[in-house]
């Protein structure tokens with residue numbers, strides 16, 4: 210299987226090359242030339258497998274230059290029971306219709322672990338497969354969740370090194386501690402005086418800096434990113450939709466072949482696009498409900514066909530969905546509209562911040578997708594009402610999706626099983642969850658963890674509970690202007 214660019218001008222590369230390179234040379238995203246197909250026979254086999262076996266089987270359909278044995282060895286390490294406590298992605302029932310797919314049992318308590326625990330291993334092998342002798346130097350700017358998940362995934366992975374920059378006053382105390390206490394010989398964390406945009410701009414500047422590239426190259430490194438547009442992050446996400454379907458069949462909740470719906474709290478469109486790929490592979494999925502918070506640019510796009518980023522940006526209690534450019538949407542445009550249209554729309558987006566798709570493409574998207582959004586009040590109310598009705602706690606992002614799923618079912622009367630992707634532990638956003646439950650606020654985040662635990666009668670996840678006792682390893686802060694010097698000066702660190 211070879212990979213081509215969504216904008217049509219990169220030629221063909223292997224999966225290993227696509228993972229190593231990240232972005233195609235023409236600015237597009239890598240996509241497989243064709244979508245591999247699941248059969249009834251392969252579904253029956255998958256149902257009998259463990260999660261790592263399912264992951265290796267599905268990923269080997271896409272990553273044909275990796276052997277099944279290599280992928281299985283990596284998946285068994287990445288999704289081991291001591292990393293994903295309580296299993297890789299258990300499913301909880303919420304009433305008759307909703308099935309909550311809990312993707313947050315990994316080491317950082319957010320769904321990004323599902324991809325970032327395995328992707329560094331795929332990259333490490335990609336370096337060998339492409340004859341790369343240098344070490345990949347991963348640079349990350351984070352507003353919280355991605356940084357920790359990337360640190361944990363890359364820690365002590367062969368031929369990689371990682372530095373994460375975060376805004377000194379822009380992350381929560383728990384997020385800061387999660388990063389500052391990270392173990393591993395190849396990891397580094399640095400705060401910057403500035404906001405997330407300053408960190409992001411700084412990282413982009415370093416990526417594009419020829420002098421920095423040369424100096425790094427001389428010392429045996431090259432820059433790489435852990436961004437969600439990398440194919441290596443997307444393909445592991447296809448797995449859990451197929452696996453969830455297998456689990457529902459295994460439990461007798463649905464019959465093999467029966468169609469189910471999916472609802473995903475969406476930011477960069479990576480997670481929901483993985484569900485669409487699963488559907489294209491032949492998994493019996495009907496509608497994909499794209500859930501947004503008040504940054505509802507995708508809801509508008511799915512309803513009108515116009516993507517317009519010229520609008521106000523809102524800071525919400527579901528910060529990982531506060532996004533105006535959903536990069537992976539480009540992959541959907543490409544699959545359904547082809548590379549020529551995609552390149553033209555992306556050019557318009559770049560120049561004017563806006564594009565409108567044609568009727569034919571809109572109709573094809575409408576066949577599978579529908580958009581709903583939920584405001585801050587609706588998010589809080591959903592957390593509270595789910596807890597009161599089902600004694601089940603959602604984090605803020607998942608609450609947005611649950612509200613969207615409920616609205617969709619009420620408006621359409623479509624009562625097929627609905628798999629809702631649950632993307633973070635409620636403890637990861639404990640202060641918002643505490644306020645939703647009690648109408649009160651608490652300054653101390655560790656106190657919020659205790660309170661949420663007392664109210665819900667559930668345990669604080671071990672990685673968060675242990676944080677207050679862990680030693681801080683990284684406490685440096687620099688000006689945004691000094692980020693490059695920090696990176697280059699630190700190569701020997």
Ligand SMILES: *Cc1c(COP(=O)(O)O)cnc(C)c1O
Pocket residue numbers: 319320321354437474475476477478479480481529530606632633
């Ligand atoms: C990253 C993230 C999302 C958004 O996922 P996309 O793949 O970017 O659409 C949703 N919820 C949480 C908790 C996240 O960390």
